[in-house]
Amino acid sequence: MNTMDTVVDVMADVFGVPRDELGAGTVRDDIPEWDSLGHLNLMLALEEAFNVSFSVEEMPGLVSVAAITAKLDER
Amino acid sequence: MTFELDFTSFGPLSYSTVPWDSDLFGIEFYELRAEGPAAEVVRSLPAWREELRRRGLPALAFTRIRPDDVALAKVLGEIGFYPAETTLRISLPLKRFVPLHPNAAGRAVLREASAEDLPTLVDMVEGMFEMDRFHLDPHLPRQLSDRRYAQWLERGFHDHDRLFVYETADKEPMGFYLVKGQPPGEVDLSLAGLSERYRRGGAGALMYEAVLGRCRDLGFRTATSTISTNNTDVVNLFMRLGFVVRSAQLTMHLFLS
Numbered sequence: 001m002n003t004m005d006t007v008v009d010v011m012a013d014v015f016g017v018p019r020d021e022l023g024a025g026t027v028r029d030d031i032p033e034w035d036s037l038g039h040l041n042l043m044l045a046l047e048e049a050f051n052v053s054f055s056v057e058e059m060p061g062l063v064s065v066a067a068i069t070a071k072l073d074e075r
Numbered sequence: 076m077t078f079e080l081d082f083t084s085f086g087p088l089s090y091s092t093v094p095w096d097s098d099l100f101g102i103e104f105y106e107l108r109a110e111g112p113a114a115e116v117v118r119s120l121p122a123w124r125e126e127l128r129r130r131g132l133p134a135l136a137f138t139r140i141r142p143d144d145v146a147l148a149k150v151l152g153e154i155g156f157y158p159a160e161t162t163l164r165i166s167l168p169l170k171r172f173v174p175l176h177p178n179a180a181g182r183a184v185l186r187e188a189s190a191e192d193l194p195t196l197v198d199m200v201e202g203m204f205e206m207d208r209f210h211l212d213p214h215l216p217r218q219l220s221d222r223r224y225a226q227w228l229e230r231g232f233h234d235h236d237r238l239f240v241y242e243t244a245d246k247e248p249m250g251f252y253l254v255k256g257q258p259p260g261e262v263d264l265s266l267a268g269l270s271e272r273y274r275r276g277g278a279g280a281l282m283y284e285a286v287l288g289r290c291r292d293l294g295f296r297t298a299t300s301t302i303s304t305n306n307t308d309v310v311n312l313f314m315r316l317g318f319v320v321r322s323a324q325l326t327m328h329l330f331l332s
Contacts, residue, residue, distance in 0.1 A: 028275075035275070035307075035308045035311055035312075036274075036275045036276070036277060036279050036280055036308050036312060037175075037277075037280045037308075037311065037312050037315055039275065039276060039277045040176060040179070040277030040280045040281065041176075043277055044176060044178070044179060055182065055243070055244075056182050056183050056243055056249065056273070056276075056277070056278050056281070057243060057247075059276045059277045059278070060272060060273055060274070060275070060276025060277075060278070061276075063275075
């Protein structure tokens with residue numbers, strides 16, 4: 001399973017949306033549940049899934065599947 | 076921070092000028108209270124509006140009513156009032172507060188603000204309150220509405236309300252929270268702001284949790300706040316933090332020119 005697949009799995013779980021509605025082009029505005037608290041929940045779930053830690057400075061920019069995947073691939 | 080108004084009776088109505096808003100916006104501001112018998116309120120409103128015209132134009136009057144008082148809203152609408160904002164009064168017993176993200180709390184620091192912090196925090200106010208009634212009312216310049224909140228922040232600090240700064244480990248301020256202690260054991264979360272860079276990025280949720288934990292540690296038993304239903308992000312956040320709604324208010328504006 002590649003990084004993006006895992007990111008999509010985590011997002012589907014955190015936001016309770018069907019996995020097949022998510023993909024490389026998914027951005028924050030596509031998901032009503034992705035509000036400020038939802039964003040924090042997503043960041044923490046991704047940290048657990050990938051065993052990484054995001055700083056509070058990094059978190060605001062991670063607002064799409066593509067951006068999150070790129071950031072995780074840098075690690 | 077105390078704002079005292081001096082109400083004048085007008086039959087079943089009472090009204091007061093709002094000096095700080097009049098000074099800031101350069102037009103007459105009034106608060107109206109319509110609490111008398113409905114039939115008398117209906118009869119008095121047109122004469123009251125003429126009284127405002129005599130006192131000077133332009134003017135903006137506002138009044139707060141229960142959202143379910145449709146009859147009063149209709150009467151107010153007939154003399155030119157329009158709905159501006161619905162707010163919720165919410166509260167949380169702090170002994171019931173449990174942080175939603177305890178493992179994330181160490182990424183940032185909540186500390187008391189100093190006078191040196193004020194200019195940076197005032198800058199954060201710009202564009203922060205775009206969903207409140209002052210920013211949404213087309214009769215009011217948005218820059219002055221921002222200035223109104225900046226003054227609120229400055230007055231609160233100088234009146235010894237507690238002003239917290241939320242900052243990164245590198246001491247970059249991300250946000251602020253102004254809270255006001257009130258007897259008996261209540262604390263009102265009166266004004267919060269986030270730097271534009273950190274809005275909707277999760278830092279706000281962490282800051283709210285940190286502030287609630289600090290208020291509990293300071294010995295306050297209950298936290299209260301007033302939030303706008305226009306800002307669903309904030310409504311959802313407070314609900315998930317455990318707050319419950321105590322009452323709702325509809326604020327209506329009347330602009331006279």
